[in-house]
Amino acid sequence: MITPSTLPGGTWTLGDSTVTRFGYGAMQLAGPGVMGPPADRDGALAVLREAVSLGITHIDTSDAYGPRITNELIRQALHPYPSSLFIATKVGATRDAQGGWPVARRPEDLRKQVHENLDSLGVQTLDLVNMRMGDAQSPRPGSITEAFETLVDLQREGLIRHIGVSNVTAEQVVEARGIAPIVCVQNMYNLAHRHDDDLVDQLAADGIAYVPFFPLGGFTPLQSQALSQVASRLEATPMSVALAWLMRRSPNILLIPGTSSTAHLRENTAGAGLSLSDEDVAELDSIGH
Ligand SMILES: NC(=O)c1ccc[n+]([C@@H]2O[C@H](COP(=O)([O-])OP(=O)(O)OC[C@H]3O[C@@H](n4cnc5c(N)ncnc54)[C@H](OP(=O)(O)O)[C@@H]3O)[C@@H](O)[C@H]2O)c1
DSSP states (O other): OOOGGGSTTOEEEETTEEEESBOEEOGGGSSGGGBSOOSOHHHHHHHHHHHHHTTOOEEEOOTTTBTTHHHHHHHHHHOSOOTTOEEEEEESBOOOTTSOOOBOOSHHHHHHHHHHHHHHHTOSSEEEEEEEOSOSSOOOOSOOHHHHHHHHHHHHTTSEEEEEEESOOHHHHHHHHTTSOOSEEEOBOBTTBOTTHHHHHHHHHTTOEEOOBSTTOTTSOOOOHHHHHHHHHTTOOHHHHHHHHHHHHOTTBOBOOBOSOHHHHHHHHHHTTOOOOHHHHHHHHTTOO
8 A cells, every 4th residue: 555655755844744745736626627516526536535545645726726616525525634634725816707817816805715715625724825926827027925914914813824825936935935934836847847947946955845836737738759758768658757757856846746537646646756767867858948
């Protein structure tokens, strides 16, 4: 049986909690376009239960997924939560009828979203809330202070244990850290999108986790000749190679690949433990440079 200590990558400490570096991103459990319920509700519940039985202790979610649907699935599948389970959520956007992600970052919006997450997850305190900045495309420059201070207030009120930031520029990370400690940065990063290379290393030096979203390319699966070549040489899938590369890239990287399939979840759990040679890594490094 796989236990947290035998999952690829071992563990990382987020504030006062230890989590498996191999985690699970729950966004893909909602319906198409991350709107509405999944076609296969029992299948979605099975993926969540399988994640926990594989030893995964870090699940990433948001009440905006569905909206509300993903959190309700997590609650139905896993509540009462094992004490080892760490659920990270995020605030800063809502959903509109077209499936868009309008920004909602006024203090009253953020308070409402924190309470919605508490309610849909069925907890009194959220383990981690990421202050999501930018828009659906990318981070955007601009001050994070007002939004971040609202989360700090909610933390003081006991509704949030740990705070992180997401979809942010390096300058916004510095700005946030000048106000209060953060335990992680969650930005888009993978083999082909390496804009945050320096940030990953700076955070590693400071003991702060970097949690790449879209580790497999998100809605557009990673595709590259070099990736396919390395994968076929290792007789592995490109997904496994992409995850193993992230695992090896830096010890502060926590993986949250998304899937709506228990077979893919198992494949990814094993794949992230694939051993890459220096030659493999050099070839893979050429993709994003
Ligand atoms: N902070 C933010 O702004 C932000 C933005 C986006 C996402 N996130 C978080 O990041 C997490 C990860 O991102 P993501 O789920 O969008 O993208 P991802 O992990 O890069 O890729 C997920 C996609 O890969 C497919 N996939 C997974 N394993 C596979 C396998 N072994 N073989 C073939 N296909 C496979 C999934 O399809 P199947 O369902 O068919 O497996 C799904 O379509 C999300 O779940 C969410 O929690 C955060």
